[in-house]
Amino acid sequence: MSARVGALLHVGELVVGAPLAALSAIEPVDRTLLAVAIAGFAAWVAVHAPIVWRRGLIAPMVIGDIVVTVALCLINSYISPAERVDEGSGWVATIASMAIIGVAMAWPARAAIPAGLVIIAAFQAGFLIGGLAGKGVNHTAIMCVQLVSAVVVMRVLRRVDAAETAAVAAERRSRQAAELQAAHRADEISQLRALHDTALTTLTLVGTGVAAARSRALSERASADLMVIEHLAAAYREHSEERWVRLDGPLERLAADPPFGLTVEHDLVPCHVPKRVAESLVSSAAEALRNVARHAGVSAAHLALRTDGGRVRLDVTDHGRGFDPAAAPEHRFGIRQSIVGRMASVGGVAEVHSAPGAGTRWCLHWPAERVAP
Structure with a gap:
C-alpha cells in the first residue's frame, strides 16, 4: 500500500507541480532547460509509477528516483525562481x-539515511551552483527533519509488523497443534473401543469360563475379532504410508528442474515427513527459487536439507542483491502467503535473512515429534 501511495504522489507531482513550475517560470529561469527537466521527469514517472504499483519499491526504482531527484536539485536554480523564494x-x-520519504519507506535506516543525505546535499548544492549562497537553508533544515522523522516512523512500523506477524504465526501453530492432538486422541479412543468390543471381550469370556475354550461359537467370534484387528492394522499402515514420505527425493527433482532455468546446487540428507508437510516445504522452496530468478539478479541458488534437534530444516540461499524483509510490500503475496503462510499452515515456520546487497537465505523449519531416517 505504501508503495502505491508513493507512485500516486509522483503522478501528482507531475500533474500538479509541473504546470505550476511552468507558470511560475519568470526571469531568470531558463525556459528551455525547464522544458527538458519537465519532459525528463514525465518520462521517469511513466516508467516509475506502473512498476512501483505492481512490484513495490524495488531497488532499481528507488535508486533511479534518487538519481532523477539529485539531477533536478542540481539545476534547481536554473529551472525555478529560487532567488525570489x-x-x-x-x-x-x-x-x-x-x-x-520514499527511501525511508523502501530501505532500513542504514541505507535510507545516507541516501536521504545525498538528496539533501544535492538540493543545497543547487543553490551554490546558481550563485545563490545562503538560499534554501530553511528548507534544507526541514528536509533533515523529514528524513529523521520518516526513518523513525518506518522503523517503528516495521517492528510492529514483524511482532504482529510472529504473534499470528505462533497462534496458528498453537491452534493447529491442538487440533492435531485432538484428532490423534479421537483416533486412539476409536481404536480402544474397537479392541474392547472385540478381542478384550472375547478374552474376558474365555477367562471367566463363560465360553468354552473349544466351542464353535468362540472360534467364529475369535476369527471375526482377528479380522477387525487386521483391519485396524491395515488402516494404520495405510495412514502411516500416506502421511510420511521421503522429502529429499522431491527436492532433488526440484533442483534438477528448477524454475526459470536456475542452476541449483543441493546438499540434502534423507528424511521422512508427513505428506502434507513435504508438499508445503517443496512448494515453499520452489516459490523462494522463483523469487531468486525474478528479483535476486543471479542465476544460481543452493538448497540444503538438515535434521536438527527434532526439526527438519530446509535452507534456500542465493548471493544476489537481497532486500529488506521488513519493507516488503503488503501485496507481495509470494512472501507473506506462498512461503510464510504455507509453512504456518502445516505447523512450520519460515524465516528470511536478507539485506540489500547481502543476498537472501530462507530457513524453512518444521517441528516434528520424530524425524524418520
Missing part, C-alpha cells in the same frame, strides 16, 4: 521531500 521551496523541493 527565501526558504527555497518549490516544485523541485517537493520532489526532493517525497524522494526522501
Whole structure:
C-alpha cells in the first residue's frame, strides 16, 4: 500500500507541480532547460509509477528516483525562481521531500539515511551552483527533519509488523497443534473401543469360563475379532504410508528442474515427513527459487536439507542483491502467503535473512515429534 501511495504522489507531482513550475517560470529561469527537466521527469514517472504499483519499491526504482531527484536539485536554480523564494521551496523541493520519504519507506535506516543525505546535499548544492549562497537553508533544515522523522516512523512500523506477524504465526501453530492432538486422541479412543468390543471381550469370556475354550461359537467370534484387528492394522499402515514420505527425493527433482532455468546446487540428507508437510516445504522452496530468478539478479541458488534437534530444516540461499524483509510490500503475496503462510499452515515456520546487497537465505523449519531416517 505504501508503495502505491508513493507512485500516486509522483503522478501528482507531475500533474500538479509541473504546470505550476511552468507558470511560475519568470526571469531568470531558463525556459528551455525547464522544458527538458519537465519532459525528463514525465518520462521517469511513466516508467516509475506502473512498476512501483505492481512490484513495490524495488531497488532499481528507488535508486533511479534518487538519481532523477539529485539531477533536478542540481539545476534547481536554473529551472525555478529560487532567488525570489527565501526558504527555497518549490516544485523541485517537493520532489526532493517525497524522494526522501520514499527511501525511508523502501530501505532500513542504514541505507535510507545516507541516501536521504545525498538528496539533501544535492538540493543545497543547487543553490551554490546558481550563485545563490545562503538560499534554501530553511528548507534544507526541514528536509533533515523529514528524513529523521520518516526513518523513525518506518522503523517503528516495521517492528510492529514483524511482532504482529510472529504473534499470528505462533497462534496458528498453537491452534493447529491442538487440533492435531485432538484428532490423534479421537483416533486412539476409536481404536480402544474397537479392541474392547472385540478381542478384550472375547478374552474376558474365555477367562471367566463363560465360553468354552473349544466351542464353535468362540472360534467364529475369535476369527471375526482377528479380522477387525487386521483391519485396524491395515488402516494404520495405510495412514502411516500416506502421511510420511521421503522429502529429499522431491527436492532433488526440484533442483534438477528448477524454475526459470536456475542452476541449483543441493546438499540434502534423507528424511521422512508427513505428506502434507513435504508438499508445503517443496512448494515453499520452489516459490523462494522463483523469487531468486525474478528479483535476486543471479542465476544460481543452493538448497540444503538438515535434521536438527527434532526439526527438519530446509535452507534456500542465493548471493544476489537481497532486500529488506521488513519493507516488503503488503501485496507481495509470494512472501507473506506462498512461503510464510504455507509453512504456518502445516505447523512450520519460515524465516528470511536478507539485506540489500547481502543476498537472501530462507530457513524453512518444521517441528516434528520424530524425524524418520
